[in-house]
Amino acid sequence: MTKLRPDGKVTMQSVAVAAGVSPMTVSNSFRYPQRVHEETRERVLQIAAELGYVPNHAAGNLASGQSRVIGAVIPSIKNSSFYNYVRGMQEHVADNGYQLILKLADSLEQEAAAIRTLIGLRVAGIALVGDEHEDSARTLLKKTGVPVVEAWVHRNPFDMAVGYSTIDATRAIVELLIVQGYTRIGFVGYEGDVSHRFTERLPAFIQCVEQAGLSSHRIFLIDQAHGFGAGPQALDGLCSIDPELDAIICPTDIVAAGVLFECGRRGWKVPERLAVAGWGDYEIASEITPGITSVHPHAYEMGQNAMSLIIERANGNTRQQVTVDTGFHIVERAST
Amino acid sequence: MTKLRPDGKVTMQSVAVAAGVSPMTVSNSFRYPQRVHEETRERVLQIAAELGYVPNHAAGNLASGQSRVIGAVIPSIKNSSFYNYVRGMQEHVADNGYQLILKLADSLEQEAAAIRTLIGLRVAGIALVGDEHEDSARTLLKKTGVPVVEAWVHRNPFDMAVGYSTIDATRAIVELLIVQGYTRIGFVGYEGDVSHRFTERLPAFIQCVEQAGLSSHRIFLIDQAHGFGAGPQALDGLCSIDPELDAIICPTDIVAAGVLFECGRRGWKVPERLAVAGWGDYEIASEITPGITSVHPHAYEMGQNAMSLIIERANGNTRQQVTVDTGFHIVERAST
DNA sequence: TTTCCGGGTTCCACGGAAACG
DNA sequence: CCGTTTCCGTGGAACCCGGAA
Structure with missing residues (x-):
């Protein structure tokens, strides 16, 4: 039908029409650039940029059953201890074409709510801090089967874990x-x-x-x-x-x-x-x-490894080793 | 067809079958509880909980064109200055049936990438910090028309703003x-x-x-x-x-x-x-x-107001006043 | 390139029960 | 008493945007 939306919304369809190609070509230009002839791809991306088109993650997720978004729940940003952890996650996902979203949770109830939200979003995986969770959250995670990494945990993982002793x-x-x-x-x-x-x-x-x-x-x-x-x-x-x-x-x-x-x-x-x-x-x-x-x-490495475990699992590779020890070291200064 | 997915995925359909109702009734039980007979609704929700069903936000977003997720981009969690801001946002959205997701961005490039991600997710609104943004991000925000609040900004808002002088x-x-x-x-x-x-x-x-x-x-x-x-x-x-x-x-x-x-x-x-x-x-x-x-x-109030502006806009209420001044006060202590 | 879903929502039709004339 | 209207809980069909084949 090639009908354009009456409202201002830009869809793949509108980009396709504007570029004179089929929607599939637009899709491929974004997801598998090498499948599309360079000249075509550049024109498509150019026009997409002009129209302000950003692929609808909801639709993509629905159609492919996949997601390139990973959710992390952190207990607090009140002190700096999680800064490097988050930075490690952030940079690792960026390098692998994934995206990270954060949820804050100061209590187990809030953590459970955050997990529910992330599952509703159908993220590719969830990174938690610690090994204490509400029962409702545990069963939900179990039933949905999302990849879960517990960070700052060094043994008895719920699913996968990364931490130090x-x-x-x-x-x-x-x-x-x-x-x-x-x-x-x-x-x-x-x-x-x-x-x-x-x-x-x-x-x-x-x-x-x-x-x-x-x-x-x-x-x-x-x-x-x-x-x-x-x-x-x-x-x-x-x-x-x-x-x-x-x-x-x-x-x-x-x-x-x-x-x-x-x-x-x-x-x-x-x-x-x-x-x-x-x-x-x-x-x-x-x-x-x-x-x-x-x-x-080694919080930065913890973040990296947490994402790496999730991404490997999402790609279908099941690792033998589900617990990664990223270690620590003692910094000696003048106070002792 | 009423076909159950072969994989373990729990959908509205599976809940409907298990509860002996149509998918529509399941949908209504979640979104408009008062439309469904109390007895039916309780059975549906009960079974949904047992199956570990969480409504697929991606599908819902796609079908309704609406979202109950708001995205916030914060520059850093390295220091505590944004703690109360985030807490204010968090608590305000929770009270209004919305959900907050966070993205971290240490630079304007990262902010632009975060904005792109959030737009891809088709969030209901975006809260930024500051009034400096990449041009590409500005035009994207403009073209998609998402409600945007700049926080820690007290004048010349891009769309809406909340801050202090x-x-x-x-x-x-x-x-x-x-x-x-x-x-x-x-x-x-x-x-x-x-x-x-x-x-x-x-x-x-x-x-x-x-x-x-x-x-x-x-x-x-x-x-x-x-x-x-x-x-x-x-x-x-x-x-x-x-x-x-x-x-x-x-x-x-x-x-x-x-x-x-x-x-x-x-x-x-x-x-x-x-x-x-x-x-x-x-x-x-x-x-x-x-x-x-x-x-x-007054960072907590800033967070509250940022969310409030977005939620009002999402509900179709256009406010006259697009800049909210949440003020500040001086805490006098012994150092002066 | 085309067709056909994916999972949920909107919109509206349906049918039984209660209220009315 | 019976036929008709109204109400309300429920279900059917089309569609949202993009991806796989």
Whole structure:
């Protein structure tokens, strides 16, 4: 019928008419450029650009049953820890002709809602953070069979996973402090219902210091909602357990920075009076004085690998290895 | 034909068969619940849940030409300034039955690509940050006619805008410092090609201090890429212009914190020797000692209003007022 | 190049039940 | 009492735009 829409909407049809070719040629020009004669293709793309035509993903998805959009759910953008993770995802998908969309979710309910939205969009895959999800979300993911990657998770994946061992990282930090001669080491954790990637650290700490013949009773839990403000609290708490505390391991560099501020107020020298270790290698860790010794997770690589797993699965390649360990390293700075 | 898909895909059809109704009734159960007899509807929804059915947004979008998904492009999640903005958007769309998806774009090219993706998805509207966009993106937006909101912009909108006046905010900060008795006020800006929401501040500063009969030559530009590290640089730069500098206005609280760190190293008392003002009211501004006097943009409200403008437009209501000023306030703390 | 779907929506027709004359 | 109108829950047909064959 070759009927043009009465409204202003530009479709493949209108581009085809304007370029004097069939709709199929337009389609091919976009999806399989080499199938179309160069001259034709360029004319088609040129006219498409002039008309402001962008292929309708909804229609394409419906017709082909495929999608080149991947969804990622991240818990928060409040701190910078996910910046490199997202950048890694972003750049990897771009290199492979995919596109990334993000959903924010501060709670498991929100995560479940985000997953529902992404499934409604029929994305090619979903990247989640952590291994805690609502049951409803789990069953939905299972039933629809979308490729799912859990990031910041290093074992027992729901489907696929990419992460590093927070247990190994805790061990590495503790061992570093011991090697440096600290013996009265305190640990700051989060209280209440927080993600496994935090709760795993405490038992690792206990095991590790006891293995070294040290005491593991210097433990204080703080509220995750507090940022820098948690520093003074944590220091007070640990000092009331052991006033001669000589080192402190913090759950994030933000808390560590808070401890440094408090040390400044008390006139304590770091690391002479107290060594301070952080986690995450945020920007503040290198900018503050003294610099904070910190665990640097390879977040960028995590993002890359998460996308790579999804894209391989989408292309039909089933990998043997469904868990990728992207590792971490310890950045030693003046605070320890 | 009522043919069930051979693969595992759950469609409206399969739900209809399982519930013993027509596909139309399933559709109505989801979209117009009151059109369907309560008993029937509940059975349908129940069975849909059991099968793990989620309506295919792609198909729905195609058929109805409508979408309940709004896209937002944000420049970075590296710092916390957009956290409240995103939260405001998120919560507002949820209350109105819409869904928000995010795209990250660190550059104008990436922004243009993000816009292209969102248009491909045929979203109901697009929220951008700032008023600088690639020409290709501008024409595409114009031609497709999607509702567009520019946030953090307070005038000359491309389509609709929501923001606050950085000029007024600069004036407010300068006036506060003058009232507090500071006369040798320095200004730290960003060099090179940065967003208008930064570049507008310098002329406002100059005009304002000159109006008060003060000198406006204490100006130093830094690289936007630097975080805390910019503090020492800026302080060095301004001190070489005027060693007796008594106040400094920073482009962000991060830079202000960097200045505070440097003051600590130099043994300078804040605000006795130097008053420090920041911008953004990041978490660090309240947590650090002394607290940083800062401009608090109403980012949450900005997010809400951005979504509200788009949703109203999508519902066919054309507003007279296409620019919403959500304002700001100055949070006075010990640093000035 | 053409034909024929994909999964859902719009629009309207259908038919049974209740209300009315 | 029965025929007719109205209402409302439900279903049928055409169509949205692009992709596979």
